[in-house]
Amino acid sequence: MGGNIVGGDTVTATRSGNVYSATIPAFAYGTAVSFHFRATDGVGNSGNSAVMSYTVQDGTAPIISSISTSPSAPHYESATTVTASVTDTHSSISSVTLYYSTNGGSSYTAVGMSYAGGSSYKGVIPAVTYGITVRYYIRAVDALNNVRVSSTTSFFVDDFSGPAISGLSNSVPGSSTRVYATVVDGGSGVESVVLTYYYIWNGDQVLGTPVTMGDSNNDNVYQGTISGIPVGAVVYYTITATDFEGNSNSASGSFSR
Numbered sequence: 001m002g003g004n005i006v007g008g009d010t011v012t013a014t015r016s017g018n019v020y021s022a023t024i025p026a027f028a029y030g031t032a033v034s035f036h037f038r039a040t041d042g043v044g045n046s047g048n049s050a051v052m053s054y055t056v057q058d059g060t061a062p063i064i065s066s067i068s069t070s071p072s073a074p075h076y077e078s079a080t081t082v083t084a085s086v087t088d089t090h091s092s093i094s095s096v097t098l099y100y101s102t103n104g105g106s107s108y109t110a111v112g113m114s115y116a117g118g119s120s121y122k123g124v125i126p127a128v129t130y131g132i133t134v135r136y137y138i139r140a141v142d143a144l145n146n147v148r149v150s151s152t153t154s155f156f157v158d159d160f161s162g163p164a165i166s167g168l169s170n171s172v173p174g175s176s177t178r179v180y181a182t183v184v185d186g187g188s189g190v191e192s193v194v195l196t197y198y199y200i201w202n203g204d205q206v207l208g209t210p211v212t213m214g215d216s217n218n219d220n221v222y223q224g225t226i227s228g229i230p231v232g233a234v235v236y237y238t239i240t241a242t243d244f245e246g247n248s249n250s251a252s253g254s255f256s257r
């Protein structure tokens, strides 16, 4: 036995038949409480029971609050950090674990959350395929194995980057010239590829009608045809590719007829 005696009190026991009972008030977690009964008869003779003791345990689970993700709108090419405030009223936090599901809750993957100062804990969900709704919850355990599980939340894995455009090239320039570009979008996919152009001829700038580029054989190489180019013209073109989330990218080239 160790520690300091910091106080004591007397509580009058109440009787039920020959059984006496008394209530000791609540004490802080970890407090060692000793008690005994003293009984006194009608003429003042008294006797003490043996001294008993117990240590106040922590029966309260941690509190999980302020759950957030960074970025607030997750992108399919980036990991998502989940942050939460986890506190325990009576003892200490033993573990904080993040559980996430990418299959609608059929199965969850556990990720340890690390202490990040204050009451903050952070866990990382690796990059997830575009279009998935990720469900997640947090489980916190205190030093006495009291468990708190947060409610389940979710976020949609979005696509914020435009298609990648590469490999601009063109056929041998004639009155009709084909322009090619490789266009790839790993997220929501390529919705449209449009070729806009103008040409300079005899000192005039002539604006062409935009051309929708196609990829009928699905090899990511899109092609469009610019027609009616006079001999001696210099053609300047821009290819604008847009994905199904409305993100665009452009690339430009030129050729002379």
Ligand SMILES: [Ca+2]
Pocket (backbone or CB within 6 Å): 058, 059, 060, 061, 062, 088, 089, 090, 091, 092, 142, 143, 146
């Ligand atoms: Ca607790």
Ligand SMILES: [Ca+2]
Pocket (backbone or CB within 6 Å): 159, 160, 161, 162, 163, 185, 186, 187, 188, 189, 243, 247
């Ligand atoms: Ca995209």
Ligand SMILES: [Ca+2]
Pocket (backbone or CB within 6 Å): 214, 215, 216, 217, 218, 219, 220, 221, 222, 223
């Ligand atoms: Ca193609």
